[in-house]
Amino acid sequence: MIDYISGKIEELTPTRVVIDNHGIGYSIEISLQTFAALENKTEAKVFIYHHIQSSSDVEMFYGFGDKDERALFELLISVSGVGVNTARVILSSFSADEFRSAILSENVSAIKSVKGIGLKTAQRMILELKDKISKGEGSSSELLFVSDRNALMDEAAAALQMLGFAKANVNKVLQQLISSNPNLKVEDLIKKALQML
Secondary structure, three states, X not given: OOOEEEEEEEEEEOOEEEEEEXXXXXEEXXXXXXXXXXXXXXXXXXXXXXXXXXXXXXXXXXXXXXXXXXHHHHHHOOOOOOOHHHHHHHHHHOOXXXXXXXXXXXXXXXXXXXXXXXXXXXXXXXXXXXXXXXXXXXXXXXXXXXXXXXXXXXXXXXXXXXXXXXXXXXXXXXXXXXXXXXXXXHHHHHHHHXXXX
């Protein structure tokens, strides 16, 4: 089983990255979250989900910027009627934390707003995933102990939203900043976010 692929980024689009690892170019399907994490980088380490389509023997790599996003992807495709492409669209529409929050708060309309997700699928996802997510499934074990980081992010997000920035933009920028430098203090986080917003 391949856990991750690292190497030079040869090609990057919002849905795909090609990583050169010792002369072999791996074509990897990605979400917009992973695209944002890889933008402006020349090298990357991408965590892999190896998908084999049984009906046609087609093999595909789905790549993620961190183990947390991959864990949620694997949980999503365990839901009846949710395939790899739908899971990728969901992870392109929400950050992992935003999606878990939508499931836990039973926010059907937010989940239904994702292209290709109807009312019944949204309800099925909440029914099948709420209990699992509340028990910590669909999270990387590395991220189960980040309550301090989440509190820091919540404080910075509240301040930036009070300054008039949109919640979605704020969350995206803060995620990027915290993942690249988890030791930032709240005031430094806000200053850096203001430069990026």
